[in-house]
Amino acid sequence: MDPDRRIIADGALLVRGDRIVEVGKAHALPARFPHEVVHRFPDHLIIPGLVDTHVHLAQALIRGCADDRALVEWLSDRVWVLQGHMTEDDGRASARLCIAEMLRSGTTTFLESMLAHRYGFDGIAEVVRDSGIRATLAKIVMDTPRYADASLPMHPGMVEDRETGLGGTLAMHRRWHGGADGRIRVWFGPRTPGAVTPDLYREIARLAAKHGLGITMHLAEVREDREFLRRAYGRLPVEFAEDVGLLGPHVVLVHMIWISDAEMRTLARTGTHVSHNPSSNTKLASGICPVPALLRAGVNVALGCDGGPSNNAYDVVREMKLAACLHKGVTGDPRVLPAEAVLEMATLSGARALGLEAEIGSLEPGKKADLAIFDLRRLHLTPSPNPVGTLVYAACGADVSDVMVDGRWVVRDSRLLTMSEEEVIRDARARAGALFGRAGIDAASPWPVH
Amino acid sequence: MDPDRRIIADGALLVRGDRIVEVGKAHALPARFPHEVVHRFPDHLIIPGLVDTHVHLAQALIRGCADDRALVEWLSDRVWVLQGHMTEDDGRASARLCIAEMLRSGTTTFLESMLAHRYGFDGIAEVVRDSGIRATLAKIVMDTPRYADASLPMHPGMVEDRETGLGGTLAMHRRWHGGADGRIRVWFGPRTPGAVTPDLYREIARLAAKHGLGITMHLAEVREDREFLRRAYGRLPVEFAEDVGLLGPHVVLVHMIWISDAEMRTLARTGTHVSHNPSSNTKLASGICPVPALLRAGVNVALGCDGGPSNNAYDVVREMKLAACLHKGVTGDPRVLPAEAVLEMATLSGARALGLEAEIGSLEPGKKADLAIFDLRRLHLTPSPNPVGTLVYAACGADVSDVMVDGRWVVRDSRLLTMSEEEVIRDARARAGALFGRAGIDAASPWPVH
Numbered sequence A, B: 001m002d003p004d005r006r007i008i009a010d011g012a013l014l015v016r017g018d019r020i021v022e023v024g025k026a027h028a029l030p031a032r033f034p035h036e037v038v039h040r041f042p043d044h045l046i047i048p049g050l051v052d053t054h055v056h057l058a059q060a061l062i063r064g065c066a067d068d069r070a071l072v073e074w075l076s077d078r079v080w081v082l083q084g085h086m087t088e089d090d091g092r093a094s095a096r097l098c099i100a101e102m103l104r105s106g107t108t109t110f111l112e113s114m115l116a117h118r119y120g121f122d123g124i125a126e127v128v129r130d131s132g133i134r135a136t137l138a139k140i141v142m143d144t145p146r147y148a149d150a151s152l153p154m155h156p157g158m159v160e161d162r163e164t165g166l167g168g169t170l171a172m173h174r175r176w177h178g179g180a181d182g183r184i185r186v187w188f189g190p191r192t193p194g195a196v197t198p199d200l201y202r203e204i205a206r207l208a209a210k211h212g213l214g215i216t217m218h219l220a221e222v223r224e225d226r227e228f229l230r231r232a233y234g235r236l237p238v239e240f241a242e243d244v245g246l247l248g249p250h251v252v253l254v255h256m257i258w259i260s261d262a263e264m265r266t267l268a269r270t271g272t273h274v275s276h277n278p279s280s281n282t283k284l285a286s287g288i289c290p291v292p293a294l295l296r297a298g299v300n301v302a303l304g305c306d307g308g309p310s311n312n313a314y315d316v317v318r319e320m321k322l323a324a325c326l327h328k329g330v331t332g333d334p335r336v337l338p339a340e341a342v343l344e345m346a347t348l349s350g351a352r353a354l355g356l357e358a359e360i361g362s363l364e365p366g367k368k369a370d371l372a373i374f375d376l377r378r379l380h381l382t383p384s385p386n387p388v389g390t391l392v393y394a395a396c397g398a399d400v401s402d403v404m405v406d407g408r409w410v411v412r413d414s415r416l417l418t419m420s421e422e423e424v425i426r427d428a429r430a431r432a433g434a435l436f437g438r439a440g441i442d443a444a445s446p447w448p449v450h
Helices: A057-062 A071-084 A088-104 A121-131 A162-176 A198-211 A223-233 A237-243 A261-270 A278-283 A291-297 A316-331 A339-346 A348-353 A387-394 A421-439 B057-062 B071-084 B088-104 B121-131 B162-176 B198-211 B223-233 B237-243 B261-270 B278-283 B291-297 B316-331 B339-346 B348-353 B387-394 B421-439
Strands: A011-016 A019-025 A044-048 A050-055 A107-115 A134-141 A184-190 A215-219 A251-255 A273-276 A301-303 A371-375 A400-405 A408-412 B011-016 B019-025 B044-048 B050-055 B107-115 B134-141 B184-190 B215-219 B251-255 B273-276 B301-303 B371-375 B400-405 B408-412
Touching (some): A050 A301, A050 A316, A050 A348, A057 A088, A107 A121, A107 A400, A134 A162, A162 A198, A215 A237, A223 A237, A278 A316, A301 A348, A316 A387, B057 B107, B057 B421, B088 B400, B184 B198, B223 B237, B278 B316, B339 B348
Parallel strands (some): A251 A273, A273 A301, B050 B107, B184 B215
Antiparallel strands (some): A011 A019, A400 A408
């Protein structure tokens, strides 16, 4: 991934501080820079760090809590109840688990959606800082405690007031935006229509413009979202978003399944970004996002893994394969979303969505040194006539051997350097057990347990 | 997976020779059998070895040769050309690569489809024998060198005559069926209609019944298959199969996408099995097999990974997730194909398809000791409130730590015991490079290579 989409055989990167200084053939670079430290990766593949544009950090701790259920039960009987019982310590443990998993599978940047007050913004920002990952943390804003179709009440623990959302976001923006050497950014993460009034959306849009924040929001995820907006406001989802000031190059709309061609053109015209989450959309049977049509319309589409109960992994590599295959299967065209397009979605398109395309998303001099390195000496990656195809169709996150973020190694030889995996797992397990117990939720298989 | 679908916490298995003797709680077993060797797997999950019901061994060596292409070009410009240039040594190398990958990802039994004379049946059976895996090898039979729609000629190297197919299969059956302590079986693997005349199918059906062989065949994979059968014989795919004697409990039909409800009822009535290959079907845009409808009709549906150019991995664990998610996404029902149903497809349903349900596919006393063991001490498998959901939605083949086939360890601590992975990879790489060169095929990315 560079501006010319070159694949450099026997390539090398020169990194100085947090930046890539040079990209080229290996035989050329060491001669020119004889005093640098050389790390060799024989039979490896180096790509820009992957970008996950839709993450719920707090849902790692409730992974697998609600498989094979309809969305309404999934949310109201499981996800919201468990999230409503989480403490700040649980929030930190979940963030550590989630970020550790992302780094180990090559994700170097993510966009967290709807980070709630109750998970402890400061604690989670500290986890991001200490983990070494790059993150945009979108703080939740809402003012009515209901889900989109206005019939599904949230768990009381999930409800926040308008002022906590708006004022809290601006305070966190002042405290954390640009923190950790610029790795942390703070955005608005309003809930989907139904839980936020049009008036509050307009206020968010105004404040975002005034203070230079981005905005991310779930929209048109399920058919009912579309019906709700038509009934309540007489508008299609993208029309509603335009009405309340929620379109533009600083906005990432997530899922975007139930939209028309005209709405796609509006997204393209306004430069609004879409985060496509194929595992979540299929597992929850939300529908199929019209990604090929969005791309044809000129919309920037990036990838997201969503959360522990909806995916259930935070592995952008596996998400790439599903994106590449799913749309071929449903359109009947084996040429749509070729491997190269999907790799771009998972890297440079993600960077664009975050407004970071000048900083990350490709390997070129001047950009941040965010790298994911894959060990190709694996049975399932042999042979590899096209490294891009190998990555998208054959690899999984477990094939990542080394990861650099901001010029700093965070994974070496498949070991996370910034946390103890064993300790993260032990802590998450204990906390998940206690949390499920407190919430009175048994997510065991329908099969009898002996 | 046992007859009562029990999940045994702190469970244990007693294995003696090639059989499971006892299944129960760990605290009970060691006391009763104090003189046995005890292997401990703390925080691991033990399931029956996975069964892949549609494999092309020879396609591992041409993995990634034809991504993002329409089926006709995929076959005639790439897959058939490369396969037509393979030698017996290439066939053996490809089988070693493929089987090593399967074992490392928990697959203990597979059904090879259309094993061609040119890949060297004996050599491949020897690889199966030495690898420790359990296999049913279906030898190719054909008598017209064309693909289903009768317009697409095969590469000359791929063509076999009728006698090589029929006589060769019976000879291999005599030589290998029941070999390697019963791990090897031999079936008929006729090509799909268009490459086989009705008369030859009837002869295959007669010989299969006479000598007790099973049959596996691709059918109704693409819409054109259905149109060809209607045009050429005035029959729907399953009607045609019934006419020529190709239905019954000894038959595994593969793909089965373009079929009607009436045809599903015929499959159920005759006890014919279906091998569902979701990665291949989506990546090649063949269509979506109506799996929920097949299951409702009472058809036994198993899983298959297909081949290196169509998937591109031989990883049944990842295939389970795609099966579970895909059908939810396209039906709009998040309850179809729950994790438990998909695990059954990948184990006991596969065993049933192979006529081996008395021997493998579940963990119960008297069955063969074929085990796949997953290490749950992984970030992406934490927490695990339901081990079946964890396996289907969060795991991948790389999480398999130990594998036993026929009472013999073949993988321990993520290391293959029966082959050198390094040597398999080195050999496959060199042979693939030479093969692509001989065939004059460059499968590189459309991006420029420097």
